[in-house]
Amino acid sequence: MICVVCRSGERQHGTTTITFEREGVLLVVKEVPAEICMNCGEDYVDASITHEIMLLAEQMARNGMCISVRRYVPGSVTC
Template identity: 40%
Template sequence: MKCVICKNGETHHGHVTVTVEREQLIVIIKDVPAEVCSNCGEYYLSEPIAKTVLTQGEEAVKKGIEVEIRRFAA
C-alpha cells in the first residue's frame, strides 16, 4: 500500500519496535509484525496485532511495572 504519511513510499512486511507510554509506564515491545514504509519508516499495525500490543501494555500496568522491554508474543 502507499504510505499515507509521506505519500511516496510503498509498505512492505517487516518488524518494528513499538513503545507504549501510559502515565508513568513505558513498555517497549520488540519484533512486532507490521507494514513498514520503504521511504519514511512509518509503520502500520493490523488490528489484531494492535490489540495484542495494547493488551501487553495493560498487563504491565496491572503489574505496576515502570519500564519493561519484551519481545512480541502473538
C-alpha cells in the same frame, strides 16, 4: 500499497519496535510485525497486534510494573 504519510513510498512486510508510555508505565515491544514504508519509514501495525500490546500494558499497570522490554510473541497476552 502506497504510504498515506509520504504518499510516494511502497509498504513492505517487516518488523518494528513499539514504544508505549502512559501513566508511569513504559512498554517496549521489539520485532512487531508491520508494514514499513520504504520511502519515509512509517510503520503500519495490524489492529489485532495493537490490541494485544494495549492489553499487555494494562496487565503491567495492574501488576504494578513500571518498565518492560520484550519481543513480540503472537498470542502471548492472556487476560
